[in-house]
Amino acid sequence: MGWFKRLKDGIQTATRNKKEAPEGLWYKCPRCSETVTRKELRENVYKCPNCNYHERIGSQEYFDLLFDGNFEEYEADMEAVDVLQFKDLKSYKDRLKAAKKKTGLSDAIRVARGKLNRRPLIVAAMDFGFIGGSMGSVVGEKIAFAIDEARKTRTPLLIISKTGGARMMEAAFSLMQMAKTSVKLSQLAKDGVPYFSLMTDPTTGGVTASYAMLGDINLAEPEALIAFAGPRVVKETIKKELPEGFQTSEFLLEHGFLDFIVDRAELTERLSDLLHLFESAHRPN
C-alpha cells in the first residue's frame, strides 16, 4: 500500500521544483521550495520572494547591504592558532584549512567600518560557513578590536551573530571568549557608546550567552533560531516534544528578550533610525 502512496507523491511534485538547478543560477527556497533566480533573490535582500524566508547570508552580504559596498575592513588577515593541537576524527589544522578553502574567509567573523545612511557604524558580522560560525580566539579578539575601535572613535557598534556557539577545538580558550567579549562590552557601556546586537539564524550556545544577549538594543531577523541549548539537546534532556515555535525570534520577543524583530528589507532603515536617536549619546557623569 505504502509504495503506491509514495509513488504518487513523487509524481505530484511540480516539475520545476524537482529539476536540478545549476549552482549559481537558481535558488530553491528550503522552506516553500519555490525556485527563483539568484538575481531575484539578491534583489530581494536574500529573502524568498514567495514566503519571506530569510536565507542565511554572510558578512559580505551584510556589509554590502548596510554600507552599500563602501567599507573599510579591519584585521582581515587574523587567523586561528591550534594551541591545543586538537584532534578528533580530523585535526583542527585540517578543519581550518578546509574551512578557509571552502569559504575564502580567514575565520568566522569580519569587522568593518562604514557609513549607514551617512552615519558612521562599526559592524562585526559572523560567517556561519566557517566551522559553523563558531567562536574561538579570533572571534573574541576581533570583537575586542571592534569594541576598542568603537570606544576610541565613539562610533556605535553592531554585532551580527550567526553561530552554533563556542568552538570546541579551542576548548577552554573558546569558553573564555565569553568572558572576554563581555568584559570588553562592559567597557563600551561605561563609555556610553551604543551597542546593537542583531541575532540571525542561528544564534546559539556561548555566543547567545555572552555578547548576543548584551545589546543595548537586541534585534533579530524573523524566525531565527535563538537559543542557549539547541533544540536537539533540550529534547534529549526532557524527552518530550518541543512546543511549536520554541526558540524562534518570535518566541524570544514574546518572552521579553528582544526589543524588536526586523525584516531584512527594513534593516537599514531601522538601524538608521537608531543611529539617529543615539547620536547624542555620551558618557554619563
Place this chain on the structure above:
Amino acid sequence: MVFLEFEKPLEKLYEQLEKVKEVGDDGVVDMDATIQELEGRIKQTRRDIYSNLSGWQRVQLSRHPERPYTLYYIEQMCRKFVELHGDRYYGDDKAIVGGIGNMDGQTVVIIGHQKGVNTKMRQYRNFGMANPEGYRKALRLMKLAERFGFPVISLIDTPGAFPGIEAEERGQAEAIARNLFEMAQLRVPIVCAVIGEGASGGAIGIGLGDHVMMLENTWYSVISPESCSSILWRSWDYKEKAAEALKLTAEDMHSFGIVEEIVKEPHGGAHSAPDEMAKTLKRQLKKAIAAIQEKSVDQMIEDRINKYAAIGQVTHAK
C-alpha cells in the same frame, strides 16, 4: 567507600586488609605485622595511582559521589553563615546556593553550585544544573556584596547550565551573559574556585573573577568529554580521548594562564579527607582575597578586565 574504576588495585588491598583484620580479631594468630604491611602497600598504591592521573580519571574524581560540595565547604569555612534565597524575579534555584558568612572575622558573600548528597537530594538540586533564576540569585548576592564592600567567593561545580524548556523561556543565555557583564565591573574582589566540575557556560556564569583557582582533581572546559565525544566523534565511546584532547585539567588550565592557581588535594582526592581539603581551600581563598585588597578598586577592575581581554591566541597571515 566508593572505588572508581582506576582505584581497583586499592579496593583489592582494602578487602584483604578487612579479612586479615577479621582473622586478627579472632585472636588466634597475631596479624599485626601483616596489617602493617598491607597498610603500607595501600599508602604506596594510592600514591602511585594518584601521582599519575589521566584527564579522564580526573573527570571521574571531580564527580566522585563522596566529594565535598559547596555547602560543606561553607560550613567548614564560616563560623557563622546565613543562607539567602531567591532572585526576586521568579524563584529560588536549588542548584545555586548563596549567602553571607563570617570567615575568620571577615564578612564575605559566598555563592556556588550545589549538588545533592544522595539520590533524593541530587534531584532536588537538579544535579547542580542551574536555571536562570540561579544565575540571577547569584548576581543579586554579588550586587549585595558590592553595596556593602564584602568580597565575593564563588565555588564552581556544575555539569552545565540546565538545558530545559523553562530555562530557555526564562532566558538562560541572558542570565549568564548578564552575570559576565556585571561581574566585569563589580567593585569588590571576586575569587573563584572550581571545586568539582567546571562545565561550560554554566560554570563561567558565576566564574569570572580577579583570581580563579582549581582544586587539583577538577576540570574546566567548554564542553563535557561525553558531549564532545558525541558531537565530534559521533559516538559516546570516545570520552577518554575527548578528555585528553580538551586539555581540561587544572594543570592544563594553569599552563595556559587561564587560571591563576592549582590547589593541592589530599592523596586519594578531596573526598578522602574533606576537612583537610576545606582547611586548605579556606587558606588559599583568604590569601587571594588579601592580595586583591592591596589594590585600589579601579586598579582591581582594570586588571580583571585586562586579564580576560588577553586570553586567546591568534596569528596574522603573511
